[in-house]
Each structure stands twice: as C-alpha cells, then as structure tokens.
Amino acid sequence: xxxxxxxGSESHGTRRQLLDAAEQLIGEQGxxxxxxxxxxxLAAANLAAVSYHFGSKDGLVxxxxxxRLRPINRQRLEMLDQCLAQPGPPDLEGIVRAMVIPPxxxxxxxxxxxxxRCMVRVLSDPSQEMRELLMEMFQEVIExxxxxxxxxxxxxDPAEVFWRFHFMVGTxxxxxxxxxxxxxxxxxxxxxxxxxxxxxxxxxxVTAGMAAEGTG
Amino acid sequence: xxxxxxxGSESHGTRRQLLDAAEQLIGEQGxxxxxxxxxxxLAAANLAAVSYHFGSKDGLVxxxxxxRLRPINRQRLEMLDQCLAQPGPPDLEGIVRAMVIPPxxxxxxxxxxxxxRCMVRVLSDPSQEMRELLMEMFQEVIExxxxxxxxxxxxxDPAEVFWRFHFMVGTxxxxxxxxxxxxxxxxxxxxxxxxxxxxxxxxxxVTAGMAAEGTG
DNA sequence: GTCTATAAGTAGATAGAC
DNA sequence: GTCTATCTACTTATAGAC
Numbered sequence: 001x002x003x004x005x006x007x008g009s010e011s012h013g014t015r016r017q018l019l020d021a022a023e024q025l026i027g028e029q030g031x032x033x034x035x036x037x038x039x040x041x042l043a044a045a046n047l048a049a050v051s052y053h054f055g056s057k058d059g060l061v062x063x064x065x066x067x068r069l070r071p072i073n074r075q076r077l078e079m080l081d082q083c084l085a086q087p088g089p090p091d092l093e094g095i096v097r098a099m100v101i102p103p104x105x106x107x108x109x110x111x112x113x114x115x116x117r118c119m120v121r122v123l124s125d126p127s128q129e130m131r132e133l134l135m136e137m138f139q140e141v142i143e144x145x146x147x148x149x150x151x152x153x154x155x156x157d158p159a160e161v162f163w164r165f166h167f168m169v170g171t172x173x174x175x176x177x178x179x180x181x182x183x184x185x186x187x188x189x190x191x192x193x194x195x196x197x198x199x200x201x202x203x204x205x206v207t208a209g210m211a212a213e214g215t216g
Numbered sequence: 217x218x219x220x221x222x223x224g225s226e227s228h229g230t231r232r233q234l235l236d237a238a239e240q241l242i243g244e245q246g247x248x249x250x251x252x253x254x255x256x257x258l259a260a261a262n263l264a265a266v267s268y269h270f271g272s273k274d275g276l277v278x279x280x281x282x283x284r285l286r287p288i289n290r291q292r293l294e295m296l297d298q299c300l301a302q303p304g305p306p307d308l309e310g311i312v313r314a315m316v317i318p319p320x321x322x323x324x325x326x327x328x329x330x331x332x333r334c335m336v337r338v339l340s341d342p343s344q345e346m347r348e349l350l351m352e353m354f355q356e357v358i359e360x361x362x363x364x365x366x367x368x369x370x371x372x373d374p375a376e377v378f379w380r381f382h383f384m385v386g387t388x389x390x391x392x393x394x395x396x397x398x399x400x401x402x403x404x405x406x407x408x409x410x411x412x413x414x415x416x417x418x419x420x421x422v423t424a425g426m427a428a429e430g431t432g
Numbered sequence: 433g434t435c436t437a438t439a440a441g442t443a444g445a446t447a448g449a450c
Numbered sequence: 451g452t453c454t455a456t457c458t459a460c461t462t463a464t465a466g467a468c
Contacts, residue, residue, distance in 0.1 A: 014451085030341045032248040036444060046453055048446075053451095057444065124336040124393055125246045142401055160417060162402035166395070167387040167421045174386025177340055185358055186378035201376060205383045205425035212424030215416075230433085252462065262435055267463065269433095 015053045017043040022064045027114030030121050031061055031130075062133050065122065068106060068115050069137045075102035076141055080148060090152035093207045099145055100172055100206065104199040107176070120177025149210070156214050168206045175202055231269045233259040238280045243330030246337050247277055247346075278349050281338065284322060284331050285353045291318035292357055296364060306368035309423045315361055316388055316422065320415040323392070336393025365426070372430050384422045391418055 021043035025034035036057050040047050054060040079098035083091055107115055122130045142165075150161050179192040192198060237259035241250035252273050256263050270276040295314035299307055323331055338346045358381075366377050395408040408414060 012451090030248070030343075032246070033343070035442080037442090046451095047444095048453070049451085051445065120340045124340040124390070127246075127249070146401065159402065159406045162398055162406040163414070163417045164421055166391065166398045166401070166406075167418065170388075170390025170394070171383040171386040173390060174340075175382065178386070179382070182378055182382045185362065185382070186375065190375045190378040190382075198379070200431070201379045202383065204428045204431075205380055208428030209421040209425035212420045215420075228433090251460085253460090262433095263462095264435070264464075265433085273462065 012053075014043070014045050014049055018045060018049060018053060018060060019064055019067060022060055023112065023118060024114050026061070026064060026121070027117035030125070031127070036060075058129055061130070064118065065130075065133060066137065068110070068112060068119075072102045072106050073137060073141050075105065077144060080144055084148060090148060092149075092152045092210055093203065095145065095148050095152055096168065096207045096210060097203050099141075099168065100203050101199055103172070103176055104195045108195045116176035116179070118177075120173045123173050123177075153210065160214055164210050167209060171202060171206060228269075230259070230261050230265055234261060234265060234269060234276060235280055235283060238276055239328065239334060240330050242277070242280060242337065243333035246341070247343070252276075274345055277346070280334065281346075281349060282353065284326070284328060284335075288318045288322050289353060289357050291321065293360060296360055300364060306364060308365075308368045308426055309419065311361065311364050311368055312384065312423045312426060313419050315357075315384065316419050317415055319388070319392055320411045324411045332392035332395070334393075336389045339389050339393075369426065376430055380426050383425060387418060387422060 018039060022034065022039045025038055025042060028034075029038075036050050037047060039060070040049055043049075050057060050060050054063060076098055079102065080095065083094035083098055086094070103116070103119075107113065122134070126134060146162060146165050149165055150156075150158050153161055153164075156164075175198065179198060182190045183192065234255060238250065238255045241254055241258060244250075245254075252266050253263060255276070256265055259265075266273060266276050270279060292314055295318065296311065299310035299314055302310070319332070319335075323329065338350065342350060362378060362381050365381055366372075366374050369377055369380075372380075391414065395414060398406045399408065
C-alpha cells in the first residue's frame with residue numbers, strides 16, 4: 001500500500017528530499033553544475049532514485065521550478081484580479097505589487113531561500129527545455145499584466161509599456177536571485193535579511209519607473 | 217618572426233576568431249554548454265588551439281569577458297568624471313546615463329550582439345572563477361557610482377541608495393541580455409533593433425525609479 | 433603555430449538483483 | 451521502491467609529430 005501521491009504536495013519522502021536537495025544545489029551551483037550524483041548524495045537517496053521518481057534529470061529540474069512557480073503565479077493573478085476589481089482607474093502601484101510581492105512571500109513562507117537564485121539562473125541561462133517550461137508557466141501572467149499596465153498607462157505608447165514591464169521583471173529577478181550581493185557592495189549597509197522591506201523598496205522603485213514621463 | 221601581440225587588440229587571427237566564436241556560442245548556449253570543441257569548430261581552428269592561445273577553457277572565457285568589459289567600464293568612469301565635473305549639485309540622470317549607455321554603445325559599435333547575453337548569463341550564474349573576475353573588473357565602478365548616487369540623493373538613506381543601484385544593474389543586465397524576449401512578449405510591438413532608443417527608455421525608467429520618494 | 437591521437441575524468445541513464 | 455554495477459557518450463587537457 002503506497003501513499004497516494006498528490007502532485008506538488010509533500011507526497012513521498014524521497015521525492016520531496018530530492019526536490020529540496022536539487023533546489024539547494026541548483027541555487028548554489030546552477031543546473032549544469034548540480035549533478036544527479038551530488039543531488040542524490042545530499043538527499044541521502046540512491047543515484048537511480050531520480051530516474052525512478054522523475055524519469056530523468058530534466059524531469060527533476062522541471063518539477064523544482066514548477067512546484068514554486070505554480071503558487072507564485074496563482075497568487076499574482078489573484079492579486080491582479082482584486083486590484084482590477086476596484087472601482088476607478090487601474091491602480092498602477094497595485095498592479096506592480098501584484099507582480100512583485102508573491103515571489104517574496106512564497107520564498108519567505110516556504111523557507112525557500114535558494115529558489116530565487118535558481119530562478120534568476122534559468123531565466124538568464126535557459127536550456128531549450130527550460131525555455132519551453134518557462135513560456136508555458138509565464139504566458140498567462142505576461143499577457144494579463146502587460147494588458148493591465150497598458151490600461152493603467154493610457155498616455156504611454158504600448159511599445160514603451162512592454163519595455164517597462166521587461167524592466168520590472170529584470171529588477172525583480174536580479175533582486176530575488178542576486179540580492180545577497182548588495183550586502184557585499186554596501187559593506188553591510190544594505191541586506192536581504194528582511195524580505196518585506198526589500199520588496200517594498202522594489203515596489204517603490206518600479207512604480208516610479210513605470211510612471212515616468214514618456215518620450216518628448 | 218611572429219606578429220607582436222597587443223593585449224586586447226586584434227592580434228593574431230586565430231586568437232581573435234576563437235574569442236569571436238566563444239562569444240557567440242557562450243551567448244547562445246552558456247559557458248558550460250559551449251564546449252571547447254564547438255568553439256574551435258566554429259572558429260575553424262584546432263582543438264588544441266585554445267590551450268595554446270589561452271592556456272585553458274577558463275582562460276579563454278575570462279578574455280571573452282575582459283575584452284569587452286575593459287572599454288565599457290573605462291567609458292563609464294570617464295562619463296561619470298565628466299558628469300561630476302559640472303558645477304552645481306550632482307545630476308542624477310547624468311550618473312544613470314554614465315552607467316547605462318556605455319555597454320549599449322560598445323555592443324553597437326563592436327557589432328557584438330551576443331555579448332549582452334554572455335554577460336547576463338555569468339552575472340546570474342557565475343562559477344567561482346568568474347566571480348573573482350567580475351569582482352575585479354567591477355569593483356571601481358561599483359564604488360564610484362554608488363558614492364556618486366549617495367551624493368546625488370542626499371535625502372535618501374544610503375541603504376536605500378545601494379538597493380536602487382542594485383535595481384538599476386538588474387534592469388540593465390536583463391535588458392542587455394534578454395531584450396530579445398520583449399519582441400516575443402509584445403508580439404513585435406517592442407523590439408531591440410534600435411539599441412539607442414532602448415537605452416533611452418531604460419535611462420528614463422531608471423532615473424525615475426532613482427528619484428522615487430523614500431519610505432514615509 | 434598547427435595538428436592528431438589519446439589520456440583521464442565525469443556525465444546521465446539503465447539493467448537487473450533484492 | 452531501492453540498490454549496485456555498468457554502459458555509452460562526452461568533457462578538458464596534453465604529449466609529441468610535423
């Protein structure tokens with residue numbers, strides 16, 4: 001009698017330990033340098049366990065990303081719906097907040113400090129297979145948010161709004177994944193210890209950038 | 217009688233072709249997936265040529281980055297000096313411009329469209345060796361620009377300014393390296409064909425974010 | 433300077449015992 | 451479900467001929 005496996009939940013112990021170990025090592029070293037052997041060693045599992053549970057290394061890597069991105073993107077769309085349901089003109093800061101806050105929340109709540117580094121790594125260094133997964137997981141978010149921003153910034157050319165959306169994604173990814181560098185830059189003046197204050201700083205910066213005047 | 221080799225200049229044909237091929241393949245595939253074999257094949261050189269000219273794959277990779285980053289960071293510091301030499305209070309937009317414009321200029325002038333992708337890849341996915349090179353090449357830029365920004369934003373907490381510097385680097389890297397994605401997002405509405413207009417959009421966005429009000 | 437040939441190591445995947 | 455042992459493929463680096 002095996003435990004019924006609910007996709008994305010804790011399910012079997014070994015399976016979950018493999019995901020945790022993979023997330024940690026991919027965050028520390030990158031997808032290519034995190035070998036199946038190092039992952040199974042850290043998870044205290046056998047080398048063959050990856051093939052058994054995920055079919056291949058690629059299957060494991062896909063699930064590492066999918067298990068965090070599913071709740072993050074669900075929260076984003078829920079917050080966007082709430083924001084757009086308010087009466088009056090669309091609230092620019094609310095839209096930015098709906099995009100920026102959920103990943104910080106999930107990383108904080110799930111105690112998943114390594115996932116930010118995993119994310120920025122594949123975002124900028126995707127293999128062909130990861131590119132497909134990312135497109136699949138982000139398509140709805142991209143469409144809904146860029147549409148909302150175009151409505152919220154009616155005086156801006158849509159081409160400018162798409163660029164500003166892209167700028168937002170860039171700051172967000174770099175902050176989630178490389179925020180630890182700021183501690184070095186600044187000699188400890190800035191730090192990532194309080195994720196809430198970092199995400200608030202980010203919301204302020206991005207909202208102001210979004211609201212900048214257009215080309216003269 | 218061999219051609220005297222000036223570091224960073226065109227020097228020997230094979231050497232330069234190896235650098236160009238490496239830049240292209242690292243941009244397309246990442247450092248780890250770009251093998252020495254694929255690089256020497258594309259450069260129409262022999263497998264052993266990398267060891268001969270650069271000592272190792274790591275030596276080749278380092279020079280791929282150093283040959284573009286040297287002029288980029290030199291231009292940045294020159295533009296910052298000019299900006300700070302102006303009378304009156306430091307010009308925020310001028311500082312942002314000094315950081316943002318040089319990489320776009322060098323990529324455009326050197327016909328090096330792949331270098332942006334190389335850069336964002338190692339920035340977010342550095343091996344231990346690359347981390348050292350990046351620290352070495354960026355230390356002066358980080359110190360000078362963060363200092364100038366703290367002066368230009370006297371009403372802001374330095375911790376906030378360091379974060380905003382980090383946000384700027386994030387948008388810039390993501391735009392230089394992943395700008396081609398915007399063409400997909402936007403269904404062709406936005407594009408990277410005119411680098412000058414992209415860098416101007418970026419300067420506007422970042423300057424507005426830098427100038428945002430602080431915490432209440 | 434350029435080449436061939438090969439060394440020495442490590443990757444992911446899997447067959448088959450338990 | 452878990453394990454050991456092994457296969458095949460590919461990596462970088464290098465010795466030594468030309």
